[in-house]
Amino acid sequence: MDWRFRERDLAARDHYFNNPNEAMQYVFEHPDFKYPGGESNQEVQERGIRALRDVISKYQGKRVAIGIHGNIMTCTLHCSILTENLISTFGKGQQSRIFIN
Template identity: 35%
Template structure:
């Protein structure tokens, strides 16, 4: 028996700014909405049993066209959200992310470490794989969440991979009965170029 969890990094979103919108309500940009519509075709075969998403609007909007094409609702789980980095808004966030990738155990006050995110991501995705055993489920989420989930499932993913992951991007976790880890495929893995 094979179970597929298809991770979908959200499409191009409206940039984050100091005066909003906040992370929960930041939507896709117009180009991102077009990308989400174009994703529906490659994501519908085989038909998903369910579509889940981070509760962040941009992730929901990315998988919504695919869900609606099958008459499915986009269900949300808080555990599928992006990394809680503990940073107040800053335009100069790259050095902070680099530090966290270099030291995955480091957590800022009020935030979670990369290691904690990895544990959260793996647990959430294993739960969904168990719930939909023998089926296919789509999961809309975010770049750091997807990267750390892939790390947790044994993929050779680093900061460079995360920085160059396309928007949107599709990764497949194939869980086979008896195997410790799923087979992981997608851009930047197993010889498939990132772009």
């Protein structure tokens, strides 16, 4: 288990949001913004990409299943560089052996 796949901290645990959905929408519209004690989407994405690249490197050629929360998954998979990396790692037309849920 890699701690880097943990869900993001939107803000410090004691931070109160009047409208949590609005707060979440704001961070997706402003990827470098972070609430006090939280992580920006950019930071979450970088953490997820580093973890995923390490998994790809460590388990190259093997089947891997990764269970992660939705927010970090969204930020991580939103990166086009990651998509290109997966294609170059496994080759076009080859069956992917990385499963993320």
